[in-house]
Amino acid sequence: MVAFAFFYLLATYLVVPNIAPIFGRERIKESDLVQAHSFFYRLANRNYVRTELNDVIQNVAYKFEKQNDGIKLIYLDANFPFFDGFPLLPHLSHNDGRKVDISFVYKHQNGQLTNMKPSVSGYGIYQEPTADEYDQILKCKGAGYWQYDFPKYLTFARINNEIAFSEEGTQELVNKIANQKEVSKIFIEPHLRGRLGLIDPKIRFHGCRAVRHDDHIHFQIR
Numbered sequence: 001m002v003a004f005a006f007f008y009l010l011a012t013y014l015v016v017p018n019i020a021p022i023f024g025r026e027r028i029k030e031s032d033l034v035q036a037h038s039f040f041y042r043l044a045n046r047n048y049v050r051t052e053l054n055d056v057i058q059n060v061a062y063k064f065e066k067q068n069d070g071i072k073l074i075y076l077d078a079n080f081p082f083f084d085g086f087p088l089l090p091h092l093s094h095n096d097g098r099k100v101d102i103s104f105v106y107k108h109q110n111g112q113l114t115n116m117k118p119s120v121s122g123y124g125i126y127q128e129p130t131a132d133e134y135d136q137i138l139k140c141k142g143a144g145y146w147q148y149d150f151p152k153y154l155t156f157a158r159i160n161n162e163i164a165f166s167e168e169g170t171q172e173l174v175n176k177i178a179n180q181k182e183v184s185k186i187f188i189e190p191h192l193r194g195r196l197g198l199i200d201p202k203i204r205f206h207g208c209r210a211v212r213h214d215d216h217i218h219f220q221i222r
């Protein structure tokens with residue numbers, strides 16, 4: 001077991017990063033501006049992207065931090081390092097190095113933005129539709145897509161109970177992503193698109209076969 005762990009870590013940190021470029025992929029660059037939500041994403045080799053996507057991530061983070069001192073872009077699942085078409089479960093489309101999930105922006109009680117997030121895994125804490133908002137979740141589950149809110153089981157735990165969803169911060173982040181010309185699609189749940197007043201045509205509904213996107217943002221490049 002110890003030997004396995006040793007070789008796994010050796011492979012993860014020394015071997016895999018050197019083979020990934022053959023498949024056109026590299027690790028997401030970590031910095032003061034860009035960070036994995038937890039070490040799990042790096043340890044499990046779920047943090048690989050194409051160079052072009054890495055550049056987009058760094059650009060968005062740089063622009064966002066310039067307006068919001070000290071606030072980082074926190075990423076969740078990206079892609080595995082090898083083979084187009086090999087999906088990163090449970091995200092079926094994360095299979096070509098062109099996709100990444102990132103966290104919403106949250107704030108403290110006093111309104112200040114924070115780098116803290118409400119979920120240990122980064123998924124599964126939803127900004128539910130209110131009574132008068134369109135409820136896509138109900139529609140999808142009613143149509144038999146039981147997996148649509150499956151990530152609620154993948155939260156692991158709720159943490160940082162004092163923080164709240166920042167509509168302004170998340171809106172600004174989505175708009176900065178949309179402004180990047182390489183970005184082709186952004187997924188966020190329809191009721192949040194309405195609530196945040198997001199109008200960029202790149203912001204789409206992902207369909208009932210995916211998972212719900214009121215706990216994170218997904219975006220992809222061409």
Ligand SMILES: [Zn+2]
Nearest residue numbers: 091100101218
């Ligand atoms: Zn995604």
